[in-house]
Amino acid sequence: xxxxxxxxxxxxxxxxxxxxxxxxxxxxxxxxxxxxxxxxxxxxxxxxxxxxxxxxxxxxxxxxxxxxxxxxxxxxxxxxxxxxxxxxxxxxxxxxxxxxxxxxxxxxxxxxxxxxxxxxxxxxxxxxxxxxxxxxxxxxxxxxxxxxxxxxxxxxxxxxxxxxxxxxxxxxxxxxxxxxxxxxxxxxxxxxxxxxxxxxxxxxxxxxxxxxxxxxxxxxxxxxxxxxxxxxxxxxxxxxxxxxxxxx
Amino acid sequence: xxxxxxxxxxxxxxxxxxxxxxxxxxxxxxxxxxxxxxxxxxxxxxxxxxxxxxxxxxxxxxxxxxxxxxxxxxxxxxxxxxxxxxxxxxxxxxxxxxxxxxxxxxxxxxxxxxxxxxxxxxxxxxxxxxxxxxxxxxxxxxxxxxxxxxxxxxxxxxxxxxxxxxxxxxxxxxxxxxxxxxxxxxxxxxxxxxxxxxxxxxxxxxxxxxxxxxxxxxxxxxxxxxxxxxx
Ligand SMILES: Nc1ncnc2c1ncn2[C@@H]1O[C@H](COP(=O)(O)OP(=O)(O)OP(=O)(O)O)[C@@H](O)[C@H]1O
Ligand SMILES: [Mg+2]
Numbered sequence: 001x002x003x004x005x006x007x008x009x010x011x012x013x014x015x016x017x018x019x020x021x022x023x024x025x026x027x028x029x030x031x032x033x034x035x036x037x038x039x040x041x042x043x044x045x046x047x048x049x050x051x052x053x054x055x056x057x058x059x060x061x062x063x064x065x066x067x068x069x070x071x072x073x074x075x076x077x078x079x080x081x082x083x084x085x086x087x088x089x090x091x092x093x094x095x096x097x098x099x100x101x102x103x104x105x106x107x108x109x110x111x112x113x114x115x116x117x118x119x120x121x122x123x124x125x126x127x128x129x130x131x132x133x134x135x136x137x138x139x140x141x142x143x144x145x146x147x148x149x150x151x152x153x154x155x156x157x158x159x160x161x162x163x164x165x166x167x168x169x170x171x172x173x174x175x176x177x178x179x180x181x182x183x184x185x186x187x188x189x190x191x192x193x194x195x196x197x198x199x200x201x202x203x204x205x206x207x208x209x210x211x212x213x214x215x216x217x218x219x220x221x222x223x224x225x226x227x228x229x230x231x232x233x234x235x236x237x238x239x240x241x242x243x244x245x246x247x248x
Numbered sequence: 249x250x251x252x253x254x255x256x257x258x259x260x261x262x263x264x265x266x267x268x269x270x271x272x273x274x275x276x277x278x279x280x281x282x283x284x285x286x287x288x289x290x291x292x293x294x295x296x297x298x299x300x301x302x303x304x305x306x307x308x309x310x311x312x313x314x315x316x317x318x319x320x321x322x323x324x325x326x327x328x329x330x331x332x333x334x335x336x337x338x339x340x341x342x343x344x345x346x347x348x349x350x351x352x353x354x355x356x357x358x359x360x361x362x363x364x365x366x367x368x369x370x371x372x373x374x375x376x377x378x379x380x381x382x383x384x385x386x387x388x389x390x391x392x393x394x395x396x397x398x399x400x401x402x403x404x405x406x407x408x409x410x411x412x413x414x415x416x417x418x419x420x421x422x423x424x425x426x427x428x429x430x431x432x433x434x435x436x437x438x439x440x441x442x443x444x445x446x447x448x449x450x451x452x453x454x455x456x457x458x459x460x461x462x463x464x465x466x467x468x469x470x471x472x473x474x475x476x477x478x479x
Contacts, residue, residue: 097396143475
C-alpha cells in the first residue's frame with residue numbers, strides 16, 4: 001500500500017447540525033480512506049441521512065469541519081460544485097428525472113457539468129448502462145422501468161460522472177424484495193472494483209460481505225465504529241447490541 | 249359580399265398584427281411568469297413583496313385600463329422628458345404595438361406567475377436534490393430540471409392563459425393599433441354593416457383560438473409522453 005491509499009478522502013471533524021432547536025448531529029468524527037467501504041446503520045431518526053447529506057452539502061453543517069479530498073466544505077459555491085463533482089449520490093427514492101429517458105438521465109450532467117460532447121456523452125452513458133446490466137432500457141422513461149431498474153439507472157447516473165466517492169442512502173429500502181438483490185449485486189461489483197463507498201443500509205448480509213468498517217449511529221452520535229467482523233462479533237455498547245438483535 | 253372582398257386585405261394584415269402581438273407578448277408573459285414565480289418562492293422577503301404587489305395589481309385592474317394607463321402613462325412621461333430637451337415637443341409615445349404587447353404580457357404574466365408558482369411547488373424536491381448532487385448549477389437545475397417538471401403541471405392552466413392573451417389583443421385597437429377590431433371599425437364606418445364586419449373579427453379570433461387549443465392538446469400529450477405505458 002502506498003501513501004495515497006492511506007490518506008483519508010473524507011474527514012468529518014466535530015460536525016454538528018441543527019434543525020431549528022433540534023440537534024440532528026452531535027460532534028461527528030469520521031474518516032474514510034480511499035477505497036474504503038463503510039456501512040452506516042442505526043435506528044430511524046438517528047441522523048444517518050443527515051450525516052451523509054452534509055458530505056455533499058445537501059445539508060449545511062453548523063459547526064465543525066468537513067474535508068473531501070483535501071477541500072474544505074464552506075459556503076463558497078465553487079468548492080461545493082467541485083466537491084459535488086467528486087461525490088456521487090444514490091437516493092432511497094431513485095430521484096431520476098421523470099421527463100428524460102434513462103440514457104438522457106445519464107447524459108444531462110455529462111453535458112452540462114462535464115461539458116462532454118453529445119456523441120461522446122452518449123457513448124459514456126451507454127457504457128455505464130451496460131455496467132448496471134440494462135443497456136436495453138436506455139430509451140425508456142423512468143416510469144416505464146421497475147424500481148430495481150430505476151435504481152440501477154440512478155447508480156449509473158452517479159457513476160458516469162466518474163466520482164471519487166459514492167454515497168448511498170438506503171438504496172434498497174424502497175424496493176420490492178425480489179428486486180433488492182439486483183441492486184446489491186451492482187453495488188458489490190462496484191465495491192470489488194475499489195470504489196470508496198459510504199452506504200446507509202439495513203441489509204446486514206451486504207454489510208458483512210462488502211464493508212470494511214461499520215458505523216452505528218444513535219441520537220445524532222456515532223456510538224460505535226469498528227471493522228466489520230468485530231462489529232458483529234463483539235459489539236461494545238448496549239445500544240448496538242439491542243439494535244443488532246432487532247435487525248438480525 | 250363585395251364589401252368583404254374590398255376589405256379582405258385589411259383583415260388579413262390586421263390578423264397578421266394580431267398574431268405578431270400574440271407571439272411577442274406570449275414570450276414576455278412566460279418570462280414575467282417565471283420571474284414572478286421565482287420571486288414568490290424565493291427566500292427574500294423583498295422579492296416576495298414585489299411579486300405579490302405585481303400579481304395583486306395586474307390581476308385586480310381591468311385589462312382595458314391597464315392598456316390605457318400604460319400607453320398614456322408612458323406617453324406622458326416620455327413627452328415631459330422630451331420637453332426637457334426640446335421644449336417644442338408635442339407628443340411622444342411608445343408604438344401602440346409595443347405598449348399593447350407589453351401591457352397584456354404584464355397582465356397574463358401575473359396570472360402565469362400564480363400558475364407557475366403552484367406548479368413549481370408540485371415538483372418533487374428529491375429530483376432537484378439529485379440535480380444538485382450531480383453538480384448542476386442553480387441555473388442549469390432551473391432550466392433543465394425544475395422548468396420541464398413544472399411545465400407539465402402548469403400546461404392545462406397555461407392553455408387558458410394563452411386563450412385570454414389572444415382575446416386581450418382585441419383591446420389594443422383602443423390605443424390605435426391597426427388590428428382586426430380596428431379594421432372592423434373602419435369598415436363599419438364606410439359600409440354601415442357592423443354585424444357583418446364584427447362577425448368576421450369573431451370568426452378570425454375563433455379560428456386562431458381553435459388552433460391554440462389544438463396545439464395545447466398536442467403539447468399536453470407530448471409532455472405526458474413519459475407516463476405512457478407506465479408500469
Ligand atoms: N429538513 C429537516 N428539518 C427538520 N428536521 C429534520 C430535517 N431532516 C431531518 N430532520 C430530523 O433530523 C433527525 C435525523 O434525520 P435523518 O433523516 O438524518 O435520520 P435517519 O437516520 O436517516 O433516519 P431514517 O432511517 O428514518 O432515514 C430526525 O429526527 C429528523 O426528524
Ligand atoms: Mg435516512
